Amino acid sequence: MQVMFVLIGFSLLVALTFLGIFIWAVRSGQFEDQYTPSVRAVFDDEWRAENDEEKPPARADSDSGHAADTVEHAQDEPHGRGNKNLADREDDTGTGSEKQEASTQERAKAIRRGNIETGSATDGGGNPDHA
Amino acid sequence: MITTQPLNTKGNNADKTRGAPVCFHCGDACDGYDIAIGDKYFCCNGCKTVYELLSDKDLCSYYSIDEKRRGKSPFDDGYSRRFDYLDDATVIEQLLDFADGDVRMATFRVPSMHCSSCIWLLERLGTLHPGVIASRVHFPRKEVTVTWNATQVSLREVVSLLSSIGYEPFISLQDVAEKRTRESNRKLYYRIGVAGFAFGNIMLFSFPEYLADEGTIDPAFQFVFRYLNVLLSLPVFFYSATEYFSSAWAGLRQRHLNIDVPISLGILSLFGRSIFDIVTGIGPGYLDSFTGLIFFLLIGKIFQKKSYDALSFDRDFRSYFPLSVAVRGDDGEHNVPLTNIAVGDRIIIRNQELVPADAVLLRGEAHIDYSFVTGEADLIRKNSGDRIHAGGKQVGRAIELEVIKNIEQSYLTRLWNNDVFTKDSQGSLRSTVDHISKYFTIVVLVIAFGAALFWYFHDPTLMTMVFTAVLIIACPCALALTSPFALGSAQRIFGNNDFFTKNTDTIETLARIDTIVFDKTGTLTQTGSSQVRWHGPALQEEERVMLKSLLRQSTHTLSRQVFASLAGDRTHEVGEYREVPGRGIEGRVQGVPLLIGSAEWAWRDGSTAIEAGSTAVYVSISGVPRGHFSVPNLYRDGLRELVTALKPEYELVILSGDSDREAARLRTVFGEDVPMQFQQSPEDKLRYVQRLREKGHKVLMVGDGLNDAGALKAADVGVSISENINTFSPACDGILAADRFSVFPRMLAFTRSSMRIIKAGFMISFVYNVVGLSFAVSGLLSPLVAAILMPISSVTAIAFTTISTRLTARRRGLL
Numbered sequence A: 001m002q003v004m005f006v007l008i009g010f011s012l013l014v015a016l017t018f019l020g021i022f023i024w025a026v027r028s029g030q031f032e033d034q035y036t037p038s039v040r041a042v043f044d045d046e047w048r049a050e051n052d053e054e055k056p057p058a059r060a061d062s063d064s065g066h067a068a069d070t071v072e073h074a075q076d077e078p079h080g081r082g083n084k085n086l087a088d089r090e091d092d093t094g095t096g097s098e099k100q101e102a103s104t105q106e107r108a109k110a111i112r113r114g115n116i117e118t119g120s121a122t123d124g125g126g127n128p129d130h131a
Numbered sequence B: 001m002i003t004t005q006p007l008n009t010k011g012n013n014a015d016k017t018r019g020a021p022v023c024f025h026c027g028d029a030c031d032g033y034d035i036a037i038g039d040k041y042f043c044c045n046g047c048k049t050v051y052e053l054l055s056d057k058d059l060c061s062y063y064s065i066d067e068k069r070r071g072k073s074p075f076d077d078g079y080s081r082r083f084d085y086l087d088d089a090t091v092i093e094q095l096l097d098f099a100d101g102d103v104r105m106a107t108f109r110v111p112s113m114h115c116s117s118c119i120w121l122l123e124r125l126g127t128l129h130p131g132v133i134a135s136r137v138h139f140p141r142k143e144v145t146v147t148w149n150a151t152q153v154s155l156r157e158v159v160s161l162l163s164s165i166g167y168e169p170f171i172s173l174q175d176v177a178e179k180r181t182r183e184s185n186r187k188l189y190y191r192i193g194v195a196g197f198a199f200g201n202i203m204l205f206s207f208p209e210y211l212a213d214e215g216t217i218d219p220a221f222q223f224v225f226r227y228l229n230v231l232l233s234l235p236v237f238f239y240s241a242t243e244y245f246s247s248a249w250a251g252l253r254q255r256h257l258n259i260d261v262p263i264s265l266g267i268l269s270l271f272g273r274s275i276f277d278i279v280t281g282i283g284p285g286y287l288d289s290f291t292g293l294i295f296f297l298l299i300g301k302i303f304q305k306k307s308y309d310a311l312s313f314d315r316d317f318r319s320y321f322p323l324s325v326a327v328r329g330d331d332g333e334h335n336v337p338l339t340n341i342a343v344g345d346r347i348i349i350r351n352q353e354l355v356p357a358d359a360v361l362l363r364g365e366a367h368i369d370y371s372f373v374t375g376e377a378d379l380i381r382k383n384s385g386d387r388i389h390a391g392g393k394q395v396g397r398a399i400e401l402e403v404i405k406n407i408e409q410s411y412l413t414r415l416w417n418n419d420v421f422t423k424d425s426q427g428s429l430r431s432t433v434d435h436i437s438k439y440f441t442i443v444v445l446v447i448a449f450g451a452a453l454f455w456y457f458h459d460p461t462l463m464t465m466v467f468t469a470v471l472i473i474a475c476p477c478a479l480a481l482t483s484p485f486a487l488g489s490a491q492r493i494f495g496n497n498d499f500f501t502k503n504t505d506t507i508e509t510l511a512r513i514d515t516i517v518f519d520k521t522g523t524l525t526q527t528g529s530s531q532v533r534w535h536g537p538a539l540q541e542e543e544r545v546m547l548k549s550l551l552r553q554s555t556h557t558l559s560r561q562v563f564a565s566l567a568g569d570r571t572h573e574v575g576e577y578r579e580v581p582g583r584g585i586e587g588r589v590q591g592v593p594l595l596i597g598s599a600e601w602a603w604r605d606g607s608t609a610i611e612a613g614s615t616a617v618y619v620s621i622s623g624v625p626r627g628h629f630s631v632p633n634l635y636r637d638g639l640r641e642l643v644t645a646l647k648p649e650y651e652l653v654i655l656s657g658d659s660d661r662e663a664a665r666l667r668t669v670f671g672e673d674v675p676m677q678f679q680q681s682p683e684d685k686l687r688y689v690q691r692l693r694e695k696g697h698k699v700l701m702v703g704d705g706l707n708d709a710g711a712l713k714a715a716d717v718g719v720s721i722s723e724n725i726n727t728f729s730p731a732c733d734g735i736l737a738a739d740r741f742s743v744f745p746r747m748l749a750f751t752r753s754s755m756r757i758i759k760a761g762f763m764i765s766f767v768y769n770v771v772g773l774s775f776a777v778s779g780l781l782s783p784l785v786a787a788i789l790m791p792i793s794s795v796t797a798i799a800f801t802t803i804s805t806r807l808t809a810r811r812r813g814l815l
Helices: A003-027 A036-060 A063-076 A086-092 A097-113 A119-123 B013-018 B045-056 B061-065 B089-095 B116-122 B155-164 B173-177 B186-211 B219-240 B242-253 B260-280 B287-304 B413-417 B432-458 B460-473 B477-496 B504-510 B541-552 B557-565 B639-646 B660-670 B682-694 B706-714 B738-777 B783-811
Strands: B096-100 B103-109 B132-138 B143-149 B324-329 B332-337 B346-349 B359-363 B366-369 B379-382 B399-403 B499-501 B515-519 B533-535 B574-580 B584-589 B592-597 B614-621 B624-632 B651-655 B699-703 B717-722 B734-737
Touching: A003 B186, A003 B219, A036 B116, B045 B155, B061 B116, B089 B096, B103 B155, B116 B132, B143 B155, B186 B219, B186 B287, B186 B783, B219 B242, B219 B260, B219 B287, B242 B260, B260 B287, B260 B432, B260 B460, B260 B477, B287 B477, B287 B783, B413 B682, B413 B706, B432 B460, B432 B477, B432 B738, B460 B738, B460 B783, B477 B499, B477 B504, B477 B738, B477 B783, B499 B504, B499 B738, B504 B717, B504 B738, B515 B682, B515 B706, B541 B557, B541 B574, B541 B584, B541 B592, B541 B614, B557 B614, B557 B624, B639 B660, B639 B738, B651 B660, B651 B682, B682 B699, B682 B706, B699 B706, B706 B717, B717 B738, B734 B738, B738 B783
Parallel strands: B515 B651, B515 B699, B699 B717, B717 B734
Antiparallel strands: B096 B103, B103 B143, B132 B143, B324 B332, B324 B346, B346 B399, B359 B399, B366 B379, B499 B734, B533 B624, B574 B584, B584 B592, B592 B614, B614 B624
8 A cells, every 4th residue: 555655646746747837838928818829820830831832842943943833823822922033932931141131122112112111221221329 | 191981881882883992902992993913903002012012022821811801001191200209219218128239129009900910910020121030919918029130120110110011009108108017917827726736636635534434544644645735735825815815904904894804714714723633633624625715716816807908998198199299499300208398399290190288380281180189080170370289180281389388287188187097086885795794704703703602601622613613614705706707707798798897896886876977079979070971973173162162151060070071171152041940051152053951952852762870961063963971870879779778777967078059959869857068178077077976976977088088087987988999098997889889778787787696696605604604503514514515605606696697698688
């Protein structure tokens, strides 16, 4: 019967582990916002699924191949990702930094067209006042 | 700005004939096919820009996530220096949550976030600007926390970026004046976790003693179990339960027996008696009952703490005001923090900006929208030299003003100097539970001492046993759980009906209301000439001017509404003007005869279809029917029903800041006996409500604008009516969605039912107490009886109140 004491100790240990997990969960803010993560989880899947579909061939093939690829997609998809190349798409994962710069300029153009000023468009990012 | 018509009004003739496309970005109807990319049409350049921005970064999944609820079109006033004040070092410091090295973090409130697409896009800000390191949305609070690299992007640029995609953060003076402190439930969760952990384990360790026959349990096990229980209960007593002791102590110091006093007595005797029993070896103690009690009580507490994160119930004028304003000095124009504005300063107010202090118009054409103040959306035109009150919003070109009063001393803001805003007006009404607990505590103590006295003469050894047993079993856990669960359920049911209350006390107070004070403008009336629609072939510019000229002559409410809805300032002379009450107006403008009024009057035809909820104003030009305006009913839908439902039960009062021109119409709805006060200033309203309360009335104030803020605060309960829940309403106890106005009487009736349910719950808990007490006084309260009786009474209390509240709500059509 002495084994009971070991078992009791063990059961307490398990229970303490769960208490610890609970406290960790509260600490990490999981009880603060009980809505957004539920939505976020759905996005992540969709985002990944989309990448799985489109990214691998893009990385494997040469640039000329992409263009055709993109056009096809543009026709297939109701919301059209038409007039842009896949270089931008790689940008999303944060790979090429020089490409990021290129697209920043494009965005700047877009912003100017809409008469909305953001600083990086005019002074090239980074305001010395805040550094 | 480009005006658009909401998508949900497809019945619009103009739409049908032209087949106007729907904006690909925001879903509003487009004016035409002019703004397009490929086969996608946009209602304005702003929407097109956002689309380009997103497609540029391959973020078009945005549109497929939530197709029904499209994006927001960015607000573009053509003024790009709107956010210049965010370059000010003190402002930056106040807005930042965190700054370390180059990394900055700030939390912005984004009221326009409304769907899952918004979350998706806002969390991908880093894709739009490489300087943004991370962005995270807290949807219930409508907040986004952005982390960025200060060498790549500034705070102003982050805000501009958010605005450029249609999610302009709301940054107000209040945000800066007092750093938001979020009440966190974390501590309560920890307490519940610890109590639940101890409760579960102690219950398991107690089973052997309960189930085994006397003496059959191995003494070694008995020893281990009992002392493990003591060990486990220590954190519950010294951590989880501490709030009850401090609350009881605070109550006692104010000579007030609140519900936590008997609870603390019960906890103390439970714990003390258990420790005594275990140490002396008399028995296993009541530690499972003790921890279970704390566990259930804390669950009740968290259930009651339901809060609506996105809503704020304690806003004052500062949350409407911007952080800074442009001041014209000798050396040009600069942004000055609002707190530094002095009398005599020349300020420049641009489109959609608020006038922060009473001022005189120096230059420019002012069209002031006082909707923040009065709830009325009509634009008021001011001329040079006119006085403009603080809180008005300029619509149109920039104007220059001279400040004539300090911000705190302005017409509107002066209201906040009143005492009601400095002292907490609540507390005059003690909750029912506290009221009962006073008598409860006294009765329990009498029984406990009586029983102790009885046993002192019969069997002194049992005296302390019985005394503690009475305190243990009388511990009002069921009593304490009844009201959190009943009121908490009621609060959730109200939430489902778009009536959001600050806390559960509000519901209790609502049940005791005997007088309801209504504001008129914006509360009883629907806001906005913006809802006036033209039906018929589109009006030419010249026709519009002619109609406007004629309408200007009339003081009729409908004329005024239609007049306000027509754009432009030009008017002509009107000849042969005639107004026939109840029928319409006629006149000649530049030789053209015009008729405006009822169908019979203007069209010589009484058989036209009329939209529900609105009045049609017919127009004929040169004797030819031209079309009609549909003007939404002046009073809210269901006002008549509301009055019929409320009048037998409550005293109704109307306070209006307006002139009495509508008194007669209001009389037809409210009857002759309802007191009506007109031309009430914000202070008048406040004082009126205070006087009512001094006479002993329990007052509910229903208002909407900032001018009601004083009255809302002074009343026992202030409910603010809001057309859009996510826009800001003045400090109040509850926010009611305007379209639920007609359901309001049912909700008020429901609060009374809730109180009846609470009382029934009290009866149930008394029955348990009587049963338990009979065990206790006869000295038979074994740990097993306590272990069964106490959780059962708690669970019954929870189940009964929750289920009956929901059933009542269903019967009343609130669920």
